[in-house]
Amino acid sequence: MVKYTYYGHSCFLLDDGKYKVLCDPFLTGNPKAAIKADEVECDYILITHxxxxxxxxxxxxxxxxxxxxxxxxxxxxxxxxxxPGLKQHPMNLGGSLTLPFGKVRMTLAQHSSGVAGGVACGYVIYMGGLVIYFAGDTALFSDMQLIGHKDTLDYAILPIGDNYTMGLEDAAMAAQLLNAPHVIPVHYNTWPIINQDVRHYKEITEAMTRAEVHIVEPGESREL
Structure with missing residues (x-):
């Protein structure tokens, strides 16, 4: 069992009861942040770009x-x-890393990286008996089907905000390619430019895939 807590935008925490994994911790300056940076606790931090x-x-x-x-x-x-002096685990696309809570595999993401020489990425996270895919910021790409084929996913955490990432229709197609039974949308409604009707996303995704879409508001938690 893993508890998912959404802190807003693309920031969330996975907690298996022993280890806490924080992803993309944009909190300071985030108008939707449900926690302050000096309040969050974690053991590992995954950064997509x-x-x-x-x-x-x-x-x-x-x-x-x-x-x-x-x-x-x-x-x-x-x-x-x-x-300086932080504990680090450098990785690159296609690589896997075994950690005390399980394993992470770094996947391709189609997006700019924000740093010269870098690339954007996503992660497949093995934790608490579950396989969770966090796409990071990305466009729709056909190799998502390979991600779902290589790793039998339980959850896919997908951006839906459009403009900078996939929008509703492309994110629904991504869920179809990944073939995950559960999807959690992120990266929307932080600013007007990425405002989306998340309930419409749920409707179209559930109509065209086997996935159930779980809408989690900032500050809310869900047992996965």
Missing amino acids: AHGDHLGDAPEIAGRTGAELVGIPEVLAICEERL
């Missing part, structure tokens, strides 16, 4: 909590510049 609304407060949270950072080397170098 270096844009400010994803890298966010990662170095400062890691420095305060002792959490270990996972990400592309160029992204982790930014963290090191901001706060």
Whole structure:
């Protein structure tokens, strides 16, 4: 069993009762943030890319909590510049990393990276007996089908905001390609430019896939 807590935008926490994994901790300056950066607790931080609304407060949270950072080397170098001496696990696309809570595999994402020489990524997270795919910021791409084929997913956490990432229709197609039984939408309604009708996303996705879409509001938790 894993508890998912949504902190707003693309930031969420996975908690298996022993380890806490925080993803894309953009909290300071996030108008939808449900927690402050100096309040969140975690053991690991997964970073998908270096844009400010994803890298966010990662170095400062890691420095305060002792959490270990996972990400592309160029992204982790930014963290090191901001706060030297942090615990780091550099990875790259296609690589896997075994950690005390389970395993993470770094996947392709079709998006700019926010740092020269870097790339954007997603993660397949093995934790608490579940397989959870976090797409990060991405466009729809056909190799999502390979992600769902290689890893039998339980949950897919997908951006739906459009403009910078997939919109509603493409994110519904992504759910179809991934073939996950459960989908959680993120990266929407933070600012007007990515406002979306999340209930419409739920309707169209459930109409064209086997997935059940779970709408989790900032500050809410859900047992996966």
